[in-house]
Amino acid sequence: MSDVTVVGSGPNGLVAAVMAARAGLDVLVLEAEDTIGGATRTAELTLPGFRHDVGSAVHPAALASPVLRELGLLGEAGAARGLRWIVPELSYAHPMPGGGAGLAWRDLERTVAGLGADGGDWRRLVGPLVSRIEGVVDFTGSQLLRMPRDPVAALRFGARAVDQGTSLWSSRFSGPVAPALLTGVIAHAAGRLPNLASAGAGLLLAAHGHAAGWGFPEGGAQRIADALAAELRRLGGRIETGVRVRELAEVRGSRAVLLDTGPALLRTARLPRRYVRALDRFRPGSGVAKVDFALDGPVPWAAAEVGLTPTVHLGGTRSEVAAAENAVAAGRQPGTDGAPRHPFVLVTQPSVLDASRAPAGKHVLWAYTHVPAGSTFDASELITAEVERFAPGFRDLVLAATASSAVELERGNANLVGGDLGGGATTLAQLVKRPVVSRTPWRTPVEGVYLCSASTPPGPAVHGMNGWYAARLALRERFGIRLPELRA
Template structure:
């Protein structure tokens, strides 16, 4: 009897995770990728000058260390990782800064009057990060494995996502430090969605830390691809699929499956899609886009604060009110003159990323979805505010507007890195309200992108959940990670 076939559209971490699981479950697997190279949102390339290696989309991967799929796969052992002592920092005017060290006590001690509050909010979550990850990194229409930590997490998100949260911290430093991590989420602040995402990231910062691969994000998909090929899988690059009717993906009646690490709306090109499901997919909302700028530098970013100079990830946005105003402007269809800028300078700890003595800097701001705004000058000016002399260190830069990002990666609709709005309703219905949102109504077809639970991040879990369903539907047998690895 011929083996079952599996076709995966897209070679991002989720698509490759799904492909690895299916290949290990004895499917003949083909991954189809539009680009000449693999990786999706986890690519590394020379965007500015020869020898300067920039991450094209994602740069730091907090979820990689808490991902059950990556743990079973052995991702921490298969590639080299750098885990900074300082997970992220928030510079303020006058040379001040707040730093989220992996050591929560060191972080709290520097926050003075807010030391006790910082530990009260984050220490219980960091200590039970597996329970937090299970609750946030799975389909939420289920009983969590650690209901106590899930309840604690939920109550804190409700508190910090509302006006109540304004009384949690008293100092400008603590307020900015938490707001800066909440602003990773492409939504207004305060909101429950932003608070939930920020709490998860902050807890990860004090647990396993915010790691990133030596040499760049490309190491993650490369490791997955090596395993896929070792188990008989094939990757076809340079082949873009815009209509699934053009794809011969097999016979679902014999257990062949199709998984989409792509925007959910691609599934609407299939025949036989029920109108009710199609309406839900069409109404799935995308959040703000990103305008990204990569810099090649003649030296490290000259941050005024010495501790910030040691930190790869720096949230450049000033005070809590400033960052709230920045994100509110984007929600209103504008770009703030003083925007929140997310920056990563991996070369402070990874010398493989640039020629000796040189550095790379990754940065982006949030912009309205589909924007054509070039953020180069805006980002340069905002960094210069906290790092005088930065402009003089720029050797070259590469700008990508929100529309450029979608052209490069169709899953980033309108430049939305997150694969869809992270408002609370779309955390529950992602992209539809269902106990198994990865399964489409078309037999044998599954969604495997970050537009499904658990959402954005480099973790492979959306791909694993889709593959697990596909394997069970095709074979009648439940697949578990321990059975595959």
């Protein structure tokens, strides 16, 4: 048996494995599926030659990740390893009912100019976070139970989360475009609006949009997993696919076991009652219903600039997006009686900047909408209609489409419990309690077993920091090896 066994080959698991292999340990990664990467995979889901991201697609947190930088996966070092990042000039867009769109350019001042009378308020809200982005990343990229290295950045971030995470959010802007543009980013976190945790997540994403940008790998998200796997193998580590670990007893021969999974696998071991109660209280977030499209050409957006960015948020005004998200949080299925007419839809169209994703002249697009956890809803028509709302003629371009309900997403990746992409609901309580309240939440009560998935701090997104924190703790406690601190 190896010194270290990692269960799951998502970015966090692979980062943990690489850090252990760097320390000279014998490392084995076990992956239940036939392909590594977890939700960070790319596959031909519709037609041959059309490459879709299975889960995550655009990765603002990756470009700001201290551990990905340390491992040489960003910039020129990443390109030398086959991981070339594309950083759009337009980070994201939000088409508006009746025409026009909110545009978040990487250039903050260009964004401010486009928002008219609300531009100054956008600058005052987001600008101070951009100017201290390293401190913001450090504060949000660890856990809330430690003193921030940059208290000013933490205070600025907290004040703005209150501004946009409470009933105060309606007092910031005077027009409809700026609040809609920001709400589309906040809604990534999937939850009732407004709320502090979602506001914090959205503000962090908005700040990334004007800092390092909303980058994504040329060729698809799979390139991230492949680059990490290549580094692990270079260091002597091993990966076995098609190996499903159903009980912890199967891997207890290693001195350290790191789980890039949800907490459920822990329940196969004897646990203290207090820990069991904490796991019982830890709840998944909303699921997603996803549709992948193969297109005969670019999307005919009514606002032409929307075609310049891979990331588009649909749903209309701030109040429309909030109504849609609140309905899902209350357990109502989009497209059914009692739910708002228009859902919030997150669209990714990577082929507008990455020609490798589709045959010449063709395009790929995937989109999802939030649904109650465990939903079997097929969102094909709902999403098609919402795209058509802002891009008349879209329907005529569809060559093929593949729908994945929340249940089907979990079936393809057991970590997506109920179709939840975030490893647990994004609430203020679950930012502190992830999955338990502790200064070392990656350690479990089972000797030598550590959690390193998105169900631990600092939560979801492709940045690998969960894996790094868990590996640092495991290496110190089990092998007496100390990893140096990483700086944002």
